Amino acid sequence: MSKFSGLGGRLYRGETSVEFIGKRRRWYAVSILFILISIGSLAVQGLQLGIEFKGGSSFTVTTNSPSVEQARSAVQSAGVDGELIVQVIGNDKVRVQTGSLESEANNAVQDALAASFSVDVATIDTQIIGPSWGEEITRKALYGLFGFLFVIMIYLAMALEPKMAVAAIVAVLHDVFITVGIYALVGFDVTPATVIGFLTILGYSLYDTVVVFDKVRENTKSITASSTKTYSQAVNLAVNQTIVRSANTSIVALLPVASILFVGAGLLGAGTLKDLSLALFIGLIVGTYSSIFIAPPILASLREREPAMQALAKRVNARSGGVVASATSQVSSLPILGRGPRNQPKRKGRK
Amino acid sequence: MSTTNKPIKTSSRPVRTLAILALGLVAMTGLVFVQGATSVKLGLDLRGGTSVTLQPRIAPGEEGSITNEAIDQAVAIIRQRVNSLGVAESEVAAQGTGTSRQIVISVPGDTGRRVVDLVGQTAELRFRQVLATGAGASSVVDPAATPVAGVTPEVNARFASFDCTLAENRQGTGTDLPSQTIVACDRAGLTKYILGPAEVLGRQISEASAGLDTQSGSAWFVSLTFNSEGTSAFAAVTSRVTSLPEPNNQLAIVLDGLVVSAPRINEAIPSGTAQITGSFTQLEAKDLANVLKYGALPLAFDRGEVQQVSPTLGADQLNAGLIAGALGMALVVIFTLAYYRVLGFVTVGSLAIAGSILYLLFLLLGKWIGFTLTLAGIAGAIVAIGVTADSFIVYFERVRDEMREGRSLRTAVETGWVRARRTILIADFVSLIAAVLLYFFAVGGVRGFAFTLGLTTVIDLIVIFVFTKPALVLVSRLKFFNSGHRLSGFSSKSLGMPTTKEA
Numbered sequence: 010m011s012k013f014s015g016l017g018g019r020l021y022r023g024e025t026s027v028e029f030i031g032k033r034r035r036w037y038a039v040s041i042l043f044i045l046i047s048i049g050s051l052a053v054q055g056l057q058l059g060i061e062f063k064g065g066s067s068f069t070v071t072t073n074s075p076s077v078e079q080a081r082s083a084v085q086s087a088g089v090d091g092e093l094i095v096q097v098i099g100n101d102k103v104r105v106q107t108g109s110l111e112s113e114a115n116n117a118v119q120d121a122l123a124a125s126f127s128v129d130v131a132t133i134d135t136q137i138i139g140p141s142w143g144e145e146i147t148r149k150a151l152y153g154l155f156g157f158l159f160v161i162m163i164y165l166a167m168a169l170e171p172k173m174a175v176a177a178i179v180a181v182l183h184d185v186f187i188t189v190g191i192y193a194l195v196g197f198d199v200t201p202a203t204v205i206g207f208l209t210i211l212g213y214s215l216y217d218t219v220v221v222f223d224k225v226r227e228n229t230k231s232i233t234a235s236s237t238k239t240y241s242q243a244v245n246l247a248v249n250q251t252i253v254r255s256a257n258t259s260i261v262a263l264l265p266v267a268s269i270l271f272v273g274a275g276l277l278g279a280g281t282l283k284d285l286s287l288a289l290f291i292g293l294i295v296g297t298y299s300s301i302f303i304a305p306p307i308l309a310s311l312r313e314r315e316p317a318m319q320a321l322a323k324r325v326n327a328r329s330g331g332v333v334a335s336a337t338s339q340v341s342s343l344p345i346l347g348r349g350p351r352n353q354p355k356r357k358g359r360k
Numbered sequence: 361m362s363t364t365n366k367p368i369k370t371s372s373r374p375v376r377t378l379a380i381l382a383l384g385l386v387a388m389t390g391l392v393f394v395q396g397a398t399s400v401k402l403g404l405d406l407r408g409g410t411s412v413t414l415q416p417r418i419a420p421g422e423e424g425s426i427t428n429e430a431i432d433q434a435v436a437i438i439r440q441r442v443n444s445l446g447v448a449e450s451e452v453a454a455q456g457t458g459t460s461r462q463i464v465i466s467v468p469g470d471t472g473r474r475v476v477d478l479v480g481q482t483a484e485l486r487f488r489q490v491l492a493t494g495a496g497a498s499s500v501v502d503p504a505a506t507p508v509a510g511v512t513p514e515v516n517a518r519f520a521s522f523d524c525t526l527a528e529n530r531q532g533t534g535t536d537l538p539s540q541t542i543v544a545c546d547r548a549g550l551t552k553y554i555l556g557p558a559e560v561l562g563r564q565i566s567e568a569s570a571g572l573d574t575q576s577g578s579a580w581f582v583s584l585t586f587n588s589e590g591t592s593a594f595a596a597v598t599s600r601v602t603s604l605p606e607p608n609n610q611l612a613i614v615l616d617g618l619v620v621s622a623p624r625i626n627e628a629i630p631s632g633t634a635q636i637t638g639s640f641t642q643l644e645a646k647d648l649a650n651v652l653k654y655g656a657l658p659l660a661f662d663r664g665e666v667q668q669v670s671p672t673l674g675a676d677q678l679n680a681g682l683i684a685g686a687l688g689m690a691l692v693v694i695f696t697l698a699y700y701r702v703l704g705f706v707t708v709g710s711l712a713i714a715g716s717i718l719y720l721l722f723l724l725l726g727k728w729i730g731f732t733l734t735l736a737g738i739a740g741a742i743v744a745i746g747v748t749a750d751s752f753i754v755y756f757e758r759v760r761d762e763m764r765e766g767r768s769l770r771t772a773v774e775t776g777w778v779r780a781r782r783t784i785l786i787a788d789f790v791s792l793i794a795a796v797l798l799y800f801f802a803v804g805g806v807r808g809f810a811f812t813l814g815l816t817t818v819i820d821l822i823v824i825f826v827f828t829k830p831a832l833v834l835v836s837r838l839k840f841f842n843s844g845h846r847l848s849g850f851s852s853k854s855l856g857m858p859t860t861k862e863a
Contacts, residue, residue: 273684280735
């Protein structure tokens with residue numbers, strides 16, 4: 010651990026530097042690949058929607074001898090045809106999912122299952138979803154998504170910088186898109202709990218990005234006053250300085266989510282806990298990635314286009330006598346730019 | 361860095377802040393006992409029960425748009441039906457915003473199928489002539505009661521033995537057929553009626569409103585307007601009944617099989633506009649007007665979601681939630697102790713304080729606003745452990761950064777706070793926005809998730825301001841931390857500071 014913390018110190022002073030910004034094309038390529046895979050799997054396989062979106066009924070019988078065949082024949086004897094999904098959950102539950110049923114048919118299925126497994130009707134856990142319910146959920150989720158993006162964009166533009174807001178939103182969209190893609194690829198069930206998980210990722214993914222950007226802002230506050238670092242280099246330093254923090258916050262955020270996933274899937278099988286935590290688990294990992302590899306490079310690209318920043322890059326290049334090129338090639342020269350704290354705008358605060 | 365240029369405030373009073381926090385916690389605990397809120401209200405998915413979410417829509421064959429009043433009225437109608445089941449702690453509430461609200465019905469226990477069948481029907485408004493009235497409370501058959509002429513003996517017998525004090529007789533299910541003579545109660549169960557066939561239907565009303573008679577000053581009335589069909593039907597019935605003796609000159613306004621009001625008809629009304637006067641309060645007049653408006657546009661209910669959870673599954677889900685919470689908490693504690701060593705105890709303390717505040721709030725909010733803890737809510741609280749711990753990490757790392765700049769621990773705790781506070785505020789505010797939007801856009805049970813997530817974010821802010829920061833200030837005065845003990849989390853080694861160079 011202390012070795013790892015020592016790394017934190019070196020990263021902080023810029024002695025050890027990972028080129029997050031310089032190699033941005035590589036990270037972009039990775040993300041674009043993932044996004045293409047997401048589009049592909051969404052187009053080919055689509056999402057595996059739960060009955061909440063399609064409408065239908067789900068009956069779970071708790072019994073000592075769960076049997077798929079017995080459940081299936083019981084439901085069919087109740088006069089329900091069509092697609093039936095019957096699965097055994099754990100070692101004492103069997104679940105039957107049917108398409109949309111009329112009220113009477115739902116009661117008939119319950120009765121048939123209760124009779125077949127000789128249990129009380131009241132002990133059968135039932136979920137009945139109307140056919141138009143899914144549209145309602147989807148509509149609200151979309152409102153939520155756009156409302157969130159809009160409000161956050163404005164808030165971050167005010168609290169940080171407008172371009173930071175843009176970069177943060179791009180990163181968030183990237184996260185949601187890839188997470189949804191993973192769902193399509195693997196074929197995980199999408200339920201309303203999953204959708205809420207997706208929406209929660211928005212807030213979560215931004216937490217890390219905000220931490221990084223706040224540091225960037227601090228490092229670049231008076232960057233044009235000197236000509237020691239280009240904007241990209243300053244961003245890179247900020248990412249390096251906050252990476253230990255990002256790693257820690259992500260681990261700490263993942264631990265509880267992982268325990269919900271583990272306990273939820275292990276003890277209860279499918280359900281709210283599993284669906285919610287799985288979406289969060291995947292989203293958190295993607296979100297951590299984007300807050301380091303996607304959001305800061307995008308911010309750097311956006312800001313480097315400004316004339317002031319280009320002029321700064323020129324000055325820095327001239328000064329270090331280095332290759333005239335994009336900021337990319339400059340990053341490797343960071344260590345020779347000086348040792349640590351003196352390069353930081355913050356040193357002025359030193360007493 | 362303008363902030364760090366400022367002289368460091370030395371006036372922060374950690375002991376006082378911590379004392380205030382302790383007082384606050386004691387006060388909250390006291391409040392919990394005073395209010396008698398000693399257990400967290402559990403949602404149906406944690407203790408078993410049935411919940412039905414209904415999506416109101418315009419009844420088939422009707423036109424128009426759903427209004428807020430109509431939904432309120434629908435909630436009142438369904439509440440009446442559900443209450444008739446006599447199950448304690450049943451709840452009927454509208455969720456969401458505006459006219460896309462859903463109606464959520466929760467009934468604990470295993471009444472499942474009855475609830476589902478009960479709440480789905482469309483409620484209709486009808487005007488029926490009163491044929492006879494009687495005291496609703498009397499369950500004794502009055503031998504002297506004369507059978508009402510022109511009514512079948514069955515209806516007479518039913519009327520004689522009908523007891524409006526029984527909840528099930530005030531159920532109203534919309535099953536009263538318009539062409540039949542019926543026996544019905546009023547909503548409060550004080551009076552029972554024999555009512556003739558429906559003569560004017562709710563959909564024949566085009567407008568209804570409550571108004572104040574400006575001449576007399578305080579008399580509230582309800583005015584209503586009929587469409588052309590309604591005008592002629594209303595004219596016919598009023599001219600027929602106005603000359604009849606009491607109570608046959610009364611026209612009952614029947615909503616969902618229950619009499620809302622039974623005004624006496626003073627004159628034939630051919631104009632298609634009528635006023636109902638009486639000793640209405642403003643509230644009563646508005647309620648009646650809303651009933652009439654609802655009648656003009658009856659809502660049907662789509663069953664969006666029905667969830668029946670047996671008590672066994674409820675107990676399982678509660679257990680799973682608690683185990684997941686304990687495990688998540690344990691993992692975070694182990695990680696912070698491993699990484700931050702003794703300093704990690706400040707995190708553990710902060711999480712404990714946050715947990716206690718959350719638990720006390722669950723108790724109080726359960727009492728005050730009927731907050732119920734659902735499985736999704738528990739998930740939200742567990743996820744929030746991460747958010748809460750994140751804030752501490754941001755602060756601690758910041759302090760370590762300041763020390764890498766060569767500051768002493770005591771100074772770093774203050775300068776680091778200034779910067780970390782800003783980051784934490786922005787990041788937590790983003791979480792809060794997410795939680796609020798999720799809350800408003802979530803459907804059904806998952807709202808609980810957004811609610812606890814938002815609540816815990818606020819608690820996180822409180823805890824870091826009134827506990828973590830002052831605790832760290834106190835800790836920084838201890839020699840153990842000050843001298844950079846290797847287990848303190850602030851040793852030069854763990855900061856990665858070659859001390860010789862820095863000196």
